Amino acid sequence: MTIRSLISAAASARSLQPARNLKSSELFAPAKTHLVALAAMLSAAKSPLVVVSSSGRSAEEAAAALSDLVAGLEVINFPSWETLPHERLSPSPQVVGQRMQALHRLAELRKQEAGHPVLLSLSVRAALQPVVGGLSDHPPLKIISGQSYLLPELTLKLIEIAYERVDLVTRRGEFSIRGGILDVFPTTAEHAVRLEFFGDELEEIREFQVADQRSLATKLEAIDIYPARELLITPQVASKAREMAAEFPQLTEMLEKISNAIPVTGMESLAPVLASGMGPVTDYLNPTSPVVLLDPERLSLRAKNLVETNQEFLHAAWDAAIEGSSAPIDLSGGGFYELSDFIDLVAPRHALIKMNSLAAESSKDLGLREIPPLTQESAIDWVLDQIGAGQALVITARGHGTADRLVEILGEAGVPVSFSEAVKSATAGQVVVTIASLPSGFALAEQSLTVITEQEFFGVSQNYLSPTQRKLAPRRGQQVDPLELKPGDYVVHEIHGVGRFNRLVQRDNRGQVREYLVIDYAPPKRGYPADTLFVPTDQLDLLSRYVGAEAPVLSKMGGTDWARAKGNARKAVRKIAIDLVKLYSARMKSKGHAFGSDTPWQKELEDAFEFQETPDQLTTIDEVKRDMERSVPMDRLLAGDVGYGKTEVALRAAFKAIQEGKQVAMLVPTTLLVSQHVETFRARFSGFPVHLGALSRFQSAAQAKKVLAGLESGALDMVIGTHRLLSGNVKFRDLGLLIIDEEQRFGVEHKEKIKDLKLNVDVLAMSATPIPRTLEMAVTGIREMSTLATPPEERQPILTFIGGYSEQQVAAAIRRELIREGQVFFVHNRVASIDSAASALAKLVPEARIGVAHGQMPEDQLEQVVMDFWERKFDVLVSTTIIETGIDIPNANTLIVDRAERFGLSQLHQIRGRVGRSRERAYAYFFYDPSQPLSETAHDRLATIATNNELGSGMQVAMKDLEIRGAGNLLGGEQSGHIAGVGFDLYLRMIAEAVSEFRGETVQSPAELKLELPVDARLPLEYVDSERLRLEAYHRLSSESGAKATEKALDEILAELTDRFGKPPQPVRNLIAVTRLRQIANRLGLTDANLLGIQAKLTGVVLEDAGLVALSHYYPSAKYLKSASVLSITIPQNSEGEPIRDQEVIDWVEVLFERLAKVYGEASKSDSNSTPT
16 A cells, blocks of 8 residues: 555654553544544554444445555454344345354454454444354354365254255355265355365365356365354254244244254344343453444434334334233343443443544544545645645545546646655655545644545545455356246247146156156147147257246147247348348448547546446447447447446546547436436546536526537537437537437437437447347347446345335334435325325334425426435435336335235336345335235235345346346337247347348258157256256257357366266266267258167258268168158167167267268269359
């Protein structure tokens, strides 16, 4: 870190001596300078320094900043549960793991001094929550490479520390076993790990990526596995639960599971009665550790709210549960301590330092001062004043780009300025610019030293994020998407139509063991039994899950309905394909501006980006720049969910255009988005001479007039606006780039006006609606397309609660969000009663500020309400489903839906997607009317949403719904009938084929090739025991069996199977070899190859006489029936006189196919030679 020496020198100032004394005292320093005071304390502390902050976020930020400023600092983070102690929800395994790791490390430090500074950073919530007694008796499970372990024993140990056994590891706290491979995702690890055993010896530990389940290059020597729950089910806990089950009939189900050692959601709330004891976190502290309370006033207010809200949850969650019980249940031992109790526990044993940010008579002033609020214009004058007063000034920048820019700006203003990589001391009357991640500056009068950050200099407030927290999302392989087919799911077979999946079966046909999917079809006539189709797993590419109408009509096998539905869809598809191809050729003919390559300023701007770009982002940025540098006008669509980094891509493209003197227009659908984007772009362009304007209803007539004049004269470089940009009076001097955000939300009439703007201008359109991958391939090249599919790493699943409406629960949920300074969406979908619902909430939670929004309000009023909510002027927004689209408020992380039984499934998913967009844990409450019985469909719907609360699975339902919408936007709404007829996936495949056809490329529909060989080719149950994982592997192999598939793709699949499931047995190797033969058979145009008798019969063979003669040299028994295109050849026999099988038959068929291909090749050569010239 480049200013560590400077901070260390500042920390040794005489005025900071009271901080370095580490004795019980009250100190004063402004809030933004607390870091310097803490650095002074850490320089003197011999045992861990305990720092209590007001919130989890401020604790994390302080710890991250101090680790940059103090050399050799070890940070121990002790997070609080994201759930409240009395809530019937469990904290996430990740939080539990971090807490257990922290307690384990503290126990180690009590025995032995660290020899370097140590900081224990915790929020007041973590400090006041009682901890289950004896947690330090559960050290982590340490597993070392090269040692011997019994797998069954390891399994039991993992179950004991509350890890869940699954077939596919995707989250922390899960493990799976496949043969000699153990996959586990430790609660504290960045990546899941794969342990490969040879017998009992652990051969290798390697990390793997949960998205594609492939191993990473990183090999580990050892891993520590911390428990996934704080209340571990020991024999004592189980027997206590068994005793209680009889006393509390309402809790029987929960307690019975615990007594059988099965962890249950929310069981931690019973810790006070099940565990051996609860105690304060202070029990784990080193007796000589000083404890620092940052802003005791704020801490005491926060503590008061915590205690009250938790009491509410105690009543909301448990009053009903213990009705009719023979005895009351006392859970008070699990509730938060009062702050005064915490202070009483600390004061006798530890030095207690209160760090106030408000001056008081009793507190000692440390001589630190904050930097006054500045703007870029006033900052230069302020810097000159400081230098005139003999101050030594240091300015910190986040990246080299901004540092160079600061030196340039100050140099132009005549300020004596220099750049230094490492600042050990500062000189009076001089300005030094350096690289450092300091959240805020400070002034220390005693040393005449002032340190100011780039944000303070440019007058831009940005959330601080230390570089240590930036993560590079690794490049991901193909997403593992297990083909989850449950009995009863609808599927589409390309040849036979819509059927219903029944089960997966294994059949032995003359020694050929294979797995088949059983699909039920409609009966051929009324009263007849249903038809059944056995689909071999090597033909899985003909099957896809049906997505379209709610419950489709089953096709009849061999009936005309399916052929008719396909025919109609094909006609509609041809029309779309013609339009797409026309569009493409028109674009290729037009001439646009070719931008130059990147400038040094472009690099500066990109260096100053404070997050690590995801691989998807980097690829997309390169694609956009490449498009801009070509003379053909760019027309690129960028698809990706909110928070996946689309804005940064647009921002860099805009900056590239502006540097060549071109203007940029950004079109967005809502006024709120105008404000959000203007703020982001201003912050990122600060320090560069870019003039930015906004055009929406929030600009006064005079402001709008000024913007319009600036666009026409060229004084404005960029404008961000709503559809006002499309009105006739907007004229640009030289428009070079048009960016359209949320493209899917502009109507047809807007799109026509956009087309007029678009002529010869580069266009970058962005959409948060996912565009289906197949469609993306179909449209690629006609309209360039990029997808951002790497989600932000810190996203967590949304905790979903479903139950009857209860005022207690609603009040508790709102208060819990207010405790963490968050906001709440309350969805009430009836305009008539929305105001009374809002006033009822105001009575329930008087301290909450409540706003109301619905679609019948005047548009400007509605936008003002949403704008105020974004600016945090309200805590709760009571609204109708208008929040379903496009409102992105990362600070709102609790959603309450009233009368959830009246909503459709995809609507519930869409609404739930409004929360959980930041690192905070999000909550969704779906309440139904308890006085009315729930209909069966409503019950199913709510049950589905309750189970699909994972990031991936929850997205699956929403994604398909959104993909259909995304496709509709790209293709036009009239297609929905055809999509319902043939199913979504097949429909998209048809579009891809039609487009290729019009572009003159040959297209082959997959033929139903039957390849029957006497070979045991399958995935044995003992190799892959999970049905859904077997289906996924079969599907991958099947999709690589076409004429265009390559051998390399099969080698990759085999490598992946070896990595995930261990060394493949013979049937698996046979399966790969048979798939390779299918590729060749498809290239030869065969439709059937049957080798199950003594004759090999190949159908679909086209031979001339010369070809047959050539084949007869190799196979004297060959017979060819020209009318049926059937070739028959006797199969060789083994030493027992039986036809060959397994590896021998595979080798024989491979040679036969090679010879057939050679004959085909010679025939085509002679054809071309005999063609008349």
